[in-house]
Amino acid sequence: MNDMKVLIADDHAIVRKGFREIVEESIPGVQVMEAINGLEVLEKIRVNDWDVVVMDISMPGRSGLDILHEIRAQQPKLPVLILSMHPEDQYAMRMLKAGAAGYLNKEVALDQLVQAIHKVTAGGRYVSPTLAEKFAFELSGGSDKQPHELLSDREYTVLIMIGGGKTVSEIAEQLSLSVKTVSTYRTRILEKMNLSTNAEMIRYVIENSLS
DSSP states (O other): OOOOEEEEEOSOHHHHHHHHHHHHHHSTTOEEEEESSHHHHHHHHHHSOOSEEEEESOOSSSOHHHHHHHHHHHOTTOOEEEEESSOHHHHHHHHHHTTOSEEEEHHHHHHHHHHHHHHHHTTOOBOOHHHHHHHHHHHTTOOOOOGGGGSOHHHHHHHHHHHTTOOHHHHHHHHTOOHHHHHHHHHHHHHHHTOOSHHHHHHHHHHTTOO
16 A cells, blocks of 8 residues: 555645654655645645645635535545544534534644544544534434525625725635625625624624634
């Protein structure tokens, strides 16, 4: 079997170094490369074959959801492990439904990273026991969705960006969309979430720790 190839993507050099060291120490013969943002991830998967991508959800530039969708489009069988500083209940379900192979909170990632890599490269999914229980609860139809869970992935991305203080024009440029299209997404978000203004969206994002 060929040596495992792991791509670690995070915009913080210290974080990348820490994850790289634990992977290299724990997996014999592993080859590790690094990326500092989502666009570099997309470029590296175009030119090299990888066994797994370990990617921070919150890097400069395009959203983690957007990058995940593009990875899935380019390399549908490539497992992607998502790293996040946000609690599981805010992002994990959406990322897993979008095709991520696993989700790790950064606070516990060092302890679980190697175990998660082995599981997803073997074709499995990695979730914590708490998240597995939430999945089961949702599948049983027992979950009441929060307003932001009613949004499409693109609407959710726009909500997060507005919540981070970006203007419609800035969002349009970053997502390579027209201003009119982003404005349409904004209108849908307001309707679905029963909100009226950008200020209310910003407050919602902050109060629910979505950014």
